Amino acid sequence: MVRSAALTGTLLVLVYTALISSADAITKLLAGGYAAPQLYFVSGLLVVAMALTADRVKRGPRQGLRTTCPRAMALRSVMTVISVTCYFYAFRLLPFAEVFVFIGLVPLLAGLLSGPVLGEHVRAPAWLALGAGFVGVLCLFPEGIHGIGPGHIIAFAASVSGTLSMVISRFIGRHEANTLAQVFYPNLSLACVMGLALPFVWVPMPLIDFGWAVAYAGVLFAGRWILVIALSKLAAYAVTPLMNLQFVWMVILGAVVFGEVPGAHIYLGVAIVIASGTYLVYDRLAADRRELRATAIPAE
Template identity: 90%
Template sequence: MRTAIARSAALTGTLLVLVYTAFISSADAITKLLAGGYAAPQLYAVSGLLVVAMAMTADRVKSGPRQGLRTTCPRAMALRSALTVVSVTCYFYAFRLLPFAEVFVFIGLVPLMAGLLSGPVLGEHVRAPAWLALGAGFIGVLCLFPGGLAGISSGHLVAFAASFTGTLSMVISRYIGRHEANTLAQVFYPNLTLALVMALALPFVWKPMPLTDLGWAAAYAGVLFAGRWILVIALSKLAAYAVTPLMNLQFVWMVILGAVFFGEVPGSQIYLGVAIVISSGTYLVYDRLAADRREAEALRATGVVAAE
């Protein structure tokens, strides 16, 4: 029974992450579209308030007993909120400074960083085969870098900071998920913090927005709200090091969106890297399922869990 539940949770988490990649890649494309004409505070103050309103509305209309937007982990939530502000701001400028698909090389570093951070933050043991898969994924990421490491610029450093703080925020999200089931709170508080912080700078950078751009900002808020809520749920069902490699599938969406909307076509060597990264992510999910199965079998063998 324990094995079946673990397998179901892992498969559900995997599907949720796949949906998340579609939503978050769409949000990234809108960010790049608006980044050239507006400062970060303008986009994030507007979109942050919209996401906050969506979270409050979702809390009122969702079925079952209402949990409100309270959190039992205020310090962890505050840290996650602060990291979210730093991460989204850095991503904004990374998309302004770098080609769309090139930012993916730093998104591809997320699994390796999650593996390193999951131990000290979550106490999750990452088995040796999983570390090999993480290393293979990193090699795949290097294949995605069009200009090689010698081409590092300020844009690349900003993108690295975005990925690191974003990864730490996701790992803390899983920590919070262990102590409370109110996933909506993890969407509400980071976006409320983002909106308030950006609002402080808004008077200095505000530019009038035509209706078209306001529509894009609203669309950004919608897909971001859906994507972040889905990711929080996925992180409660899969280990952080298993979730994040699946997020590398964003690259497929980023290539499509980059080609269609920005005329950016990555080089042929990138597809080899994609194959390595996707294979690495698939193996990590398999390794998680296998580990859960072995654990359940060991418990049954010692009589701790009765055989079904």
Template identity: 60%
Template sequence: MRPHAGGAAITMGVALTALYTALIAGADAITKLFGQAYAAPQLFAVSGFIVAALALAANARGPRRRGMRTACPGAMAVRVVATVAGSVAFYHAFRLLPFAEVFLFIALIPLMTALVSGPVLGEEVRSQAWAALMLGLLGVWCLFPGGLSDMGAGHLVALLAVALGTVSMVASRYIGRRDDNLLAQVFYPNLGLAVAMLAALPFVWRPMGLADLGWAAGYATLLFGARWVLVAALRALPAYVVTPLMNLQFVWMVALGALAFGEVPGVMVFAGAAIMVAAGAWLILDQTLETRRATRVVPAE
């Protein structure tokens, strides 16, 4: 009997998502560091071109040199616009808010993605998945240090960033179902980001030393790896399963926030993170059981 293909895909999707959280957490830490001294176009113009160049280099060295053709130009355009606007919004959110508060809004992505992925992607959102998403929402409430009454401009920017990020991820999964050219999904959003930021760069440019250029290059490398891995994860698992697992990113950011920026979350922050991780584990268990039921071999009569 052959190995269970559905189970292998789930395992791979979980592993890819966990790797994504580590890579993107490192990139976000550099974003917060840059935000203290530079405007968004300065980081994104440099990093966007670097990531696009890395995508071209990876394509040239790969066994299937398909170029950057895409079978879904319309959906790709939506992904590019959402990625550019969302990146700028998240950049400002990191400048205005501590990591814990930014990740409160990032944790809203599973619920928003579930609402959108149903009608757009035709994915069934099972009752167990909704229950797990509600559990994750409870975790979000624990992660909000000041309560909703303290919502300010930074929180509104973060909410806008999450909405745009959700559009980008749903578009990515839509493309991934119809086109297996993963590098195109890395290349075009970052090229669009670089070109858009280049237009604003003359108005905000500040001289950069070698150390800051090195941080920008490091950010681009981490972002390239993270986005490539995320696209692959969204092909292996439904969007409403991948997005709750992305809350593992919060664990990395707690450590980086404490080490790099002296941010020490309270007990409720850790309680909320534990609840969100449990919600993600619940979704994976439900998806695994459903896949096994759907692919169970019926003995021949």
């Protein structure tokens, strides 16, 4: 049963990486012509409508979209708004594959945040892995630290807030099985917040761009729902390293759609970040096995 859940969770994460990379590509495609509030107001409302439709189809007279963790859900919603906004501007300011180096930090940050949020002990190797990940990020700047720009700072803020949102999702998943609620409330919050700024930034959208916005909402809805389900079946520290497959999709989409070819220093940074995240997972699983052996009751 445990192995079946782990396999299902793994497959769901792999599907998620393809969907979310497609959503990121659409974000980068539209980021040059529209402000973040316009894109996320439209897409947020569309995702909310999809969540309501899916809930009506699946539930009948059941719980609906109520949540038993309102405070955690509110914090997750805030972190989601911050994360998607920061990623929007990171994609506007940085090459597609370069943003991934910061996405690749998510497994390391998840390992650290799991301690205070989920009550999981953070071992010394987690700090060593984070240090290695920091070295990987430094590979983005072969000319030195002075090469750091606003895009890099924004991308880092996006990865921190996005990781916290995912860890909180794992926390909520421990207390309720209503996965659609975790899609509905963050996107409702996103639409409401962006709607406040919408009158100041709105520009007419041609039909083709509105179609891209609808496509973005569709893949985002599917991706976020799938991720919430995956996080209910796998621990956050096991889910996030699988998300490194995004780099493959982002390199392909960056080259085919945007004509961006990453330099060797990008590949080096990604390799270090992925290796450090993979080691963190290995160490965490080894620690779990040791704890199980220590608490096992000897057979008489």
